[in-house]
Amino acid sequence: MVTASDRVERAWGVLAGVPDPEVPVVSVRDLGIVRDVEDDGGGLRVVLTPTYSGCPATEFIAQAVAAALEGAGLGPARIEMRRSPAWTTDWISAAGREKLRAHGIAPPGPAPGPAPLRFVANRREDVVPCPRCGSRQTERISAFGSTACKALLRCRACGEPFEHFKPL
Amino acid sequence: MQASIRPSGRPDVRYLLRLGDTCLILAQRLSEWCGHAPVLEEDIALANMALDLIGQARGVLSRAAALDGQGFDEDGLAFLRDEHDYLNPTIVELPNGVDGRERPGDFAFTVVRNALVSTWMKAWWERLRASRDAELAAIAGKAAKEVRYHQQHAADWVVRLGDGTTGSRDRCVAALRRLWPYTAELFEDDAVDEAARAAGLGPVASELQAPWRADVDAILREATLEAPAPSAFRSGGRAGRHSEHMGYVLAEMQVLQRAYPGGAW
Numbered sequence: 401m402v403t404a405s406d407r408v409e410r411a412w413g414v415l416a417g418v419p420d421p422e423v424p425v426v427s428v429r430d431l432g433i434v435r436d437v438e439d440d441g442g443g444l445r446v447v448l449t450p451t452y453s454g455c456p457a458t459e460f461i462a463q464a465v466a467a468a469l470e471g472a473g474l475g476p477a478r479i480e481m482r483r484s485p486a487w488t489t490d491w492i493s494a495a496g497r498e499k500l501r502a503h504g505i506a507p508p509g510p511a512p513g514p515a516p517l518r519f520v521a522n523r524r525e526d527v528v529p530c531p532r533c534g535s536r537q538t539e540r541i542s543a544f545g546s547t548a549c550k551a552l553l554r555c556r557a558c559g560e561p562f563e564h565f566k567p568l
Numbered sequence: 569m570q571a572s573i574r575p576s577g578r579p580d581v582r583y584l585l586r587l588g589d590t591c592l593i594l595a596q597r598l599s600e601w602c603g604h605a606p607v608l609e610e611d612i613a614l615a616n617m618a619l620d621l622i623g624q625a626r627g628v629l630s631r632a633a634a635l636d637g638q639g640f641d642e643d644g645l646a647f648l649r650d651e652h653d654y655l656n657p658t659i660v661e662l663p664n665g666v667d668g669r670e671r672p673g674d675f676a677f678t679v680v681r682n683a684l685v686s687t688w689m690k691a692w693w694e695r696l697r698a699s700r701d702a703e704l705a706a707i708a709g710k711a712a713k714e715v716r717y718h719q720q721h722a723a724d725w726v727v728r729l730g731d732g733t734t735g736s737r738d739r740c741v742a743a744l745r746r747l748w749p750y751t752a753e754l755f756e757d758d759a760v761d762e763a764a765r766a767a768g769l770g771p772v773a774s775e776l777q778a779p780w781r782a783d784v785d786a787i788l789r790e791a792t793l794e795a796p797a798p799s800a801f802r803s804g805g806r807a808g809r810h811s812e813h814m815g816y817v818l819a820e821m822q823v824l825q826r827a828y829p830g831g832a833w
Contacts, residue, residue, distance in 0.1 A: 454621070483707060483709065484705065514694070514716070519723065519727055543613055
């Protein structure tokens with residue numbers, strides 16, 4: 401007899417293996433977009449929080465999560481989208497951050513709160529260490545990279561360009 | 569050809585259409601830069617911000633459709649209304665090119681508009697986080713974060729171009745002169761605003777003027793630019809009275825859904 405709590409625990413295990421479609425080195429669980437899993441008797445209810453308002457992968461992620469759970473014999477899975485509280489990069493797990501770094505993507509620092517407008521001349525950009533050589537001598541090339549959530553930077557020490565998962 | 573739909577005149581629906589249509593139409597204008605921006609980084613930046621705006625529009629129009637209660641959805645509202653049922657302020661529908669031309673786009677015009685509009689949207693979204701409508705408050709929680717980097721991006725460019733070469737400065741001055749008269753309608757209250765305030769849905773338009781002006785003045789000061797003098801001109805997009813450009817935006821945006829009703833990717 402599989403109990404409800406067993407099923408929920410196994411579901412979390414399955415979700416650790418569902419990659420994010422845009423940054424496949426981390427799972428949806430590492431990213432912190434899975435907010436809740438419960439067994440409501442008739443199946444699993446999974447609550448997801450989208451990363452960005454316009455994230456084109458949102459529907460794809462919902463389908464992938466349902467398919468993975470059903471494929472593992474834990475279905476039926478009902479996916480619910482919850483907007484509030486809004487997703488923040490602070491929800492990315494420590495393991496997720498390490499996977500990003502190992503993959504050459506600098507993980508985000510703490511998410512900034514509401515702050516007054518600052519201009520380039522008097523703005524202190526947070527130092528983003530190079531994920532390859534660790535140097536702090538890095539500079540931003542572009543505020544947006546291959547996806548909305550990443551910026552493009554360059555390391556002046558090792559000369560390599562790299563991506564930075566922006567704090568949000 | 570798919571027939572048009574008409575949302576009800578409920579004030580809460582109209583308030584949400586003003587918000588959602590602003591995101592939608594600005595997104596459409598920014599999308600026109602895709603493949604045409606001056607440098608690749610800016611091409612990607614503008615397309616990414618357009619994507620955020622489409623996501624915001626989708627959330628707000630879905631909520632408007634639910635309150636409207638006629639069984640429409642966000643796609644229907646985005647693609648099947650007629651011009652006078654779009655309630656975005658006129659400023660977002662103006663073409664990207666110099667002197668009202670559609671193409672080629674003028675990058676200075678785009679970043680000056682983005683600075684003026686995202687600063688206004690920032691003030692609005694921040695207040696909507698406290699909306700009594702839980703769904704709208706949730707959308708605002710996310711959008712308030714996104715609009716901050718939209719504003720920062722635009723402000724950085726206005727400073728760089730305004731305080732740049734004679735050529736880049738002239739472009740900024742011309743853009744500011746052209747856009748400024750269209751900002752007046754952003755802050756004029758009407759019955760829709762009053763109903764939204766009374767219901768706790770969101771702030772009235774005039775409440776956003778002081779925070780908008782403070783940020784815009786800071787940007788212009790840093791860019792060594794000056795705010796143009798006020799004029800008597802009033803645009804009427806928020807009441808559904810659009811410029812001659814709106815029909816062209818909608819024609820391009822709607823053609824697929826009109827010709828192939830219900831068509832999906």
